Amino acid sequence: MITLCPTVGEDEGVKAQVSAYCPINKRSQNTLVCCEYITLTGTAAALERVGGIISELTISGLPTFVWWKASPEPEYGLFKRLASQGDTLVVDSSTFSEPEGQLVQLGQMLEQNIPLADLNWGRLSPWQELTAAAFDPPERRNAVLEIDRVTIDYEKGNATQALMFLGWLASRLQWKPVAYEQEGGDYDITRVKFLNNEQKTIEAELAGVPVADWGDVLGDLISLKLSSTNLQADCCTVLCSGTTGCMRMEASGGAQACRIEQVTSLADQQTDQLIQKQLQRWGTDALYEESIDVTMGILKLAQNN
Numbered sequence: 001m002i003t004l005c006p007t008v009g010e011d012e013g014v015k016a017q018v019s020a021y022c023p024i025n026k027r028s029q030n031t032l033v034c035c036e037y038i039t040l041t042g043t044a045a046a047l048e049r050v051g052g053i054i055s056e057l058t059i060s061g062l063p064t065f066v067w068w069k070a071s072p073e074p075e076y077g078l079f080k081r082l083a084s085q086g087d088t089l090v091v092d093s094s095t096f097s098e099p100e101g102q103l104v105q106l107g108q109m110l111e112q113n114i115p116l117a118d119l120n121w122g123r124l125s126p127w128q129e130l131t132a133a134a135f136d137p138p139e140r141r142n143a144v145l146e147i148d149r150v151t152i153d154y155e156k157g158n159a160t161q162a163l164m165f166l167g168w169l170a171s172r173l174q175w176k177p178v179a180y181e182q183e184g185g186d187y188d189i190t191r192v193k194f195l196n197n198e199q200k201t202i203e204a205e206l207a208g209v210p211v212a213d214w215g216d217v218l219g220d221l222i223s224l225k226l227s228s229t230n231l232q233a234d235c236c237t238v239l240c241s242g243t244t245g246c247m248r249m250e251a252s253g254g255a256q257a258c259r260i261e262q263v264t265s266l267a268d269q270q271t272d273q274l275i276q277k278q279l280q281r282w283g284t285d286a287l288y289e290e291s292i293d294v295t296m297g298i299l300k301l302a303q304n305n
Contacts, residue, residue, distance in 0.1 A: 001065050001279075002054060002086075004078070005041040014042035014050050035065075035279060044078075051078045055085050063087040063282045067275070071097045072105050083114050088282040092119040092271065093160040094217045100299050103160055107296030110289050119274040120217075121288055124165050126269075127221055127239060130261045131169070134226075134237045144173070146233035148202045151225040151249065156188055156208030158219030165221065166204055167295030168287070170194055175202055177294065180301035186210065192298055216270065225249045225258070239263055 001021060021037035038057055040047060058064045066086035073079045083089045089109075096102040110116055135144040150169065154162040170177065175194035183189035188208035193201060209222055223240035236258035240246040246260060 001035050001037050001067055002057060002082075003037065003039045003067055003069065004047050004082075005039060006044045006047060006070075007041060008043070011043045011046050014040050014046045016040050048078050051081050054082065058085075065090055065279065065282065069095070071095070071102050072109070074105055074109060083109070086115075088115045088117050088278070090117045090119065090275070090278060093164075094120045094123075094158055094219055096158065096160060099158050099160045099219070100163070100302065103163060103292070104296050104299050104303075107292050110292060115283055116288075117278050117285065118164075118288070119271060119278070120160055120219075121164060121291075122274045122277060123217065123220070123269045124161060124168070126263050127165060127224070128168060130239050130263060131224075131226070131237070134239075134259055134261065135235075140234055143228075143233050143235040145196075146228040146230050146235045147173070147226045148200060148229055149225075149227045150202065150204035151227075152204070152206050153209050153222040153224070153248070154206065155214045155218060155220050155222060156210045157214065159188070159190070159206060159208060161219050161221050162206045162208075163295050163298065164291060165224070166192065166206065167293075167298065168291040169226075171290045171294045175294075177298045177301055180298060180305060182302065182305070192301075221263075223249050227258070237261070 017039045019037045019039075020034055022034040036059075040050070040054075042050075064086045065088050066082045067090040068079065068082070069092070072091060091106070093099065093103065093106070106116060106118065135141055150166065152162045152166060169175075173196065175196050177192055178195050179191075179193035181191040183191065187210075188206075190206040192204045192206070194204070195201060211222075214220070221241065223238065223246065225239075226235060226237045228235050234257075238246060238249045238258045238260045239262075240249060240260075241263045246262070249258075
């Protein structure tokens with residue numbers, strides 16, 4: 001793994017540090033993934049000068065991961081060079097300075113067949129798994145097609161998790177985004193309309209909830225609700241990461257009885273553990289690409305408003 005650490009100040013060339021990287025998962029010590037961790041430190045100009053030798057630091061025949069710890073810069077020469085040389089370009093959209101615009105950039109890079117992985121996508125796994133499990137019982141499988149209302153609360157400041165989850169859900173249910181409205185306000189309300197294959201309208205609302213302590217990751221999901229205007233449909237599902245989130249979603253009303261699930265805090269949502277998982281696979285992720293494609297469609301509507 002090669003990490004570039006730009007610095008400010010006087011250009012004093014590039015400093016290199018090589019170490020072994022073996023993140024240990026205390027919950028599962030059967031899997032230990034190690035790699036060489038090369039850190040290059042210098043000003044942006046200095047790193048640009050040595051960009052050509054980075055490929056020489058890799059070992060032929062072994063997968064190469066480029067972990068870009070800042071917002072993507074598709075027009076930056078060094079970024080383009082590294083993206084073309086690695087087997088997988090790793091980013092973390094929870095750190096993006098302009099989340100919506102930079103999610104579109106990720107979609108554009110995927111269209112250019114750049115193998116891409118987003119650590120923030122991995123943080124959605126428990127939400128995706130519980131959502132799928134809620135409709136796994138035979139008596140609820142057809143009810144998933146009745147969903148036409150989606151409400152997602154997230155920690156205000158970075159909407160990437162909320163947008164990617166919505167993109168994932170829409171891609172699975174074959175919804176096409178057709179309208180986008182940004183209301184703003186204290187909760188940064190965003191409304192998105194979709195059409196399914198039967199031209200039925202689905203409405204989604206994303207709300208950025210102000211929180212006093214957002215922990216290690218800005219923009220984590222707080223809660224979500226899937227429901228239907230068909231009061232006979234058995235599809236109402238509430239997922240939440242805390243008691244407050246559950247109470248708010250339950251209080252939002254509706255005559256349908258909701259299935260409620262708690263998303264527990266998982267240690268493997270931390271960056272080190274997500275990187276460890278990523279090092280075990282490389283190349284393309286079809287599910288991620290399909291989800292980002294829909295997410296990009298949503299955000300292009302926003303750009304056209």
